[in-house]
Amino acid sequence: MTRQATSRIRRRSLTEKYFPIILITPAVAITLFLVIFPLIWALGLSFYDYNVIRGGVMRFVGLDNYARLLSSRTIWKRFVTTAEFVVSAVLLEFLIGFGLAFLFYQQFRGRRLAMALVTMPMLIAPVATGLFFRYIFDATHGVVTYFLYLITGKHIKLLSEHAMLSCVIVDVWQWSPFMMLFILAGLEAVPRHLLESAEIDRFSWFTKFRVVIWPTIRPLVMLALLFRTMDALRTFDTVYILTEGGPGTRTELISLHLYRLAFSFFRTGEACALAFILLVLVILLTNLYLRMARRVGV
Amino acid sequence: MSRARRRGNRIAKRALLYIAVVIVCIIYVFPIYWIFCTSFKTRAQAFNWPPLFIWNPTTRNYIDIFLKRQTEIEAITGKVIELATGAEVFFYNSFMAVLGSIALAILIGTLAAYSFSRYRPKGTDTLMFFILSTRMLPAIVVAIPMFFFYRKLGLYNTIPGLILLYTMFNLPFAVWMMKSFFDEIPIDIEQAAMVDGSKPLKIFFKIALPQVYVGLAATLGFLVINVWNEFLFAMLLTEKTTRTVPVALAATRGEVGINWGLLAAIEVLYVIPAIVLIFLLQKYLLRGMTFGTVRGV
């Protein structure tokens, strides 16, 4: 594969001065309009003590909301729970995605159909996924409970006693195909001739992987990890419907807590502050990824 | 190793492969299969224990989606109150919002991506990151201000309003992916055309764009996955007339608790077009990812 550099086109006429700007204007305008204004409004609000439904006086409290959130033991517990969820889910998706990618790398009859089947979970609405897995895992009526009953003779209460596991399973079921797609794409992009020469040189499987395969797929894997982590951090629908943060607070993710702050308690100022803390966290993660990707010399 | 033994090994490996594939497919498809089955069950059948794998199917749920539905009260008081459900509106709204926003996002995003790729206007990196950052936001933060915003602008409870919003959701994906595709193709032809005096817009349409059709297909696929099931904003910014299917799914929780059969039926109907689309675009999804992002971000 030859590298193509993107070079600057020599500016020659007036149209080229404005043409690029015109092209990007709609995109930037929409983003500005629909994202930045609300964001700034929300940022401003995070410095006030305001309850949107109780109205009343908006008290300016500066960084009080942030201080209260960052020093609250409850918030830290939520972050830990969220980390537990995100790490387990993304890790499992990574491993399973890898396995699936290698599986589908082989050529076999019905490969296309099988792949279509395996990518279907991504297309089911999270509301439907949450509700149906709740139904399937239900300790009294669920079909998975039934299978477990046939094996163990007991009604296993998946959603109460193994709540985090249930949530992780649902997320992995729905999104491991996503990982698989990315990794598979990378695998297919590995230059055939390099693989062949590695074969000829009798490299061990491990070395082959390390030297030939990994460098090619690494950027895709990183991208997939990035997207999945960002999305896992924002997971709300499925977990809310599956366990509603229960039992107790065992699966209460930070996104659930944010939702409650915003829409149950209507502590709007605080909710905005928490959202920005989350945003900063995600930006940090993204920058970390970008730095690592650049270091690989991609 | 003898040739026969080697062949034996290969057959064994082959068999293992097929078994693994079948197991994997079962695991991923079973819940969907169960949803599909539930859509043909009555409520009593859905809650049977042991769960029914063989039963008398009914199409009542599918009919209930669009036509009049009777309430349970009839069984008790003898009074019949038929209430129309009119779910066809929801499907229509969803399709309009999704297709409209994808078309817009691809149009706007591709133009912007081309500019970022070829002309690299000042602040490209910042702007690109800026556009990507919209994907990082917890949607809830933007939700309340967006509600006020939309009401003020008169976009509340309108299809165009929804299309505009979803376009914004789709832009990051569209811009980033298309930029990668543009980065891939050699700039030489365009430069040549430039030297020959062609207009920049013509170069875009006649030379650059045709080379990234694969990328367009790939982007289309991902955008579909992106907005097909959007829930939060649809829920907040619409009323019954502009409601989309994901919100309608949540609304099936009514006076009978969760109407599993109806829920399953709506989901089945809603997911079929998406599955068909992705199946057809499968090839491009993979190629698209290779083209775009092997180089890195």
Add this chain to the structure above:
Amino acid sequence: MGMNDEQKEDLFKRKLSRREAIGTAGKVAISAIVAGVVAGVGGYFAGSAAAPGATTVTQKVTETKTVTAAAATVTKTVAGAAKTVTETKTVTKTVTAGAPTTPVKPVYTMIFASPEWLPGRLTGLIAKKFPEWSARKLGKPIAVKMDLIPWTVVHDRITTFLAAKSEEPSIFISDSQWLGELYAGGHIKRLNPIIEKDPELQQLINRFDDSLITYYMTYPQGNRDCIVGFGHEGDVLVIVYREDLFTHPDERENFKAEYGYDLPTKYEDWYPAQFDWYQLRDIAKFFTRKAGDELAGKRLEADFYGIATHFGKQYDAIACVFGTMLYVHGEYWWDPITGEVEGYINSDRAVKALEFYKELMKYAPPNAPEAWYDETNAALQAGRVAVIYNWCGFLPSNFDPSVSKVYNVIKVVPPPGHKGDDGIFRRYSTIGGQPMVINAHSKHAEEALAFMKFWFEPEQQRMWAEGGGGVCLKDMIRTKWFKELTPYNRAYADSIPFQVDFWNVPFYPEMLLAVQEEIHAALMEEKSPKQALDDLAKRHKEIIEREGYPEKYPPEQRFPPGLKTPADVIRAGEPMSEVGKPKK
């Protein structure tokens, strides 16, 4: 600048794939659009036969027609005057409800926001008669249109409207807990000044049962001086039991042998007899069987359970049912006057209540920790539980043969009470249902109040009852007609006087969430009941302190001292009608 062969080849290859791509992409795009349009259009045509929103009510109508004999038109003096013949015809009419005899064009359309369920749709149906009524009574026809919102998001949407201070909806459904939040935010107004000037409204208020006024219509609870809404859909928790099992001779014999008294058979055995929750616990324990055991002469194929009710973390599932346990043990959540929780929610009585609640879970289906009203119904309908304690409003499906296996063997009764250590028998239950309130930002408050008067007229209330709505008027629910209308109306009517609600103060959501989390933790054995309630008291105290209740609250939002609070009444074991009366 020319291209070398390699580049040419690349481009050529790309050209091919481009052609392919156009072909496929084009096909795909077209098929997607076509599929979408077809689905939309097809569905539209399928559904357009039923014009959305049109509703049909089939009624048997007996019409009395007065027919004047045709001979009268001819001025033929035949033996004097023209004959008047009175004919009585029995006509079966298909009445399109609400189609007024003279079509009126409304000068204004008010919006009524409601959760999307049967009562909401039924309200819309009844509201169709309003334009004609308002044309008659007010001189101008006003229409009322429903905005139906899915249950899961109804709070979010309504509060978002109110935060934006929209004029519409003029009327909306509010859960009883939200009253404080809405009043404090200025979204609903104190209606007393208007009521005092209007004798019709005063009469109307008196037609509600006391407990309903206390919990549906006033803020703070029971303060008649601040009426903020009207009862709309009444809902109570009732007991539904398997009569076939309770009357089976083998079961009766075994039960009597084990516990020394008979299983209840008649309605009167449950109410007004002083049936006790601990007796119900015994019954639940008795009926909990494993697969293979015998039940009512038959061998069980699957496990059978004694009682099913709400133990789940959703919204107020636990707070309502545990609330009942709390009240019958003689305790309340807090003291509304001082805001004190210590010694209330974590008193010995409360701990005993929680231990009892936890014990009930032993005889419940395995999905109890996630159960709410739907799962509870499902267990009954699948024939796997002997008794359920569930909301009246969700009971109809249990009587539908196409849904419920037990539709003809179940009976509905009011819930039991409990005789405490002090010898007093307390029967209380947590109230459900929703009031309807008038938006303070609306410019049509007068018309909205007129709608209230319209709504509570006998004709409309009849339609409401027949359609399955929860009637809130004393005079109607005490009639024989109402009690016999459905299998559960009698229990509903008898239960109204002893309904209790929890806090409706503005900060109730946090209080509620704390209850749900702590008690769920106790149910899941993560903490002991005593520990859970102590932690709960601590959390509640934090919230109340942060809110500055009651000191920082304006006087009209504080519970008037000197009047009996729900806590006083429950602790003393007095009837709910005592709330708001002066302390002796």
